[in-house]
Amino acid sequence: SPKLSKKGTCLHSESKPKKVKIPKIYTRTGDTGFSSTFTGERRPKDDQVFEALGATDELTSAIGMAKEFCLEQGHPFLEELDRIQCMLQDVGANIATPITSARDSHLKRTSFNEKPVLELEQWIDKYTEQLEPLTSFILPSGGKSSSSLHVARAICRRAERCVVPIVQAGAADPNVAKYLNRLSDYLFTLARYTAMKEGRVESIYKQPDQ
């Protein structure tokens, strides 16, 4: 197969070097504060679709950071977090494709079903069985893995708040809201599980002296 030289020319063994156009990351089309949905609509960047896409992006970035802390501790569930990050790409694709302006071909490529929600539930149940039942409010704590998972959990809840009105308007699949709702429970449970596995104490709520 053709190889690229450092200057971006395409090197074929038998033909003359051809210039390959490397696409630029910036198109400048968003500079006036508008951007595009996957269905081609132009909307202002403070539209609820872009708010939800941005929150989903923050969520997967927070999970990426948490994953690094969990990796340092040798936790065995990194494949679950990888899969969740892939699912969040699909969450984004569904949000970026308002059902109200989508053609069949768009819908086929960006549908989101209930299966990943059920998968999260299985994972939650697996960790919950190994944890002591909750008897008081815990505070985000319990080491770097646990605390970073709590940050991801809080961002997940914001993403859910952004998605709910979009789902209620019939523009995104209800399974997307369900997935985010379940994901925050998963992240909470996993935060507690990592604290337990690392032998870290979770801070609990005590009524502060008045």
Ligand SMILES: Nc1ncnc2c1ncn2[C@@H]1O[C@H](COP(=O)(O)OP(=O)(O)OP(=O)(O)O)[C@@H](O)[C@H]1O
């Ligand atoms: N600030 C934003 N927050 C969340 N999502 C965004 C934001 N800006 C754009 N998007 C979405 O992410 C996609 C990719 O973003 P990108 O930055 O390339 O868009 P743009 O700002 O419209 O274009 P450009 O950066 O090339 O001027 C867009 O098509 C849009 O759906």
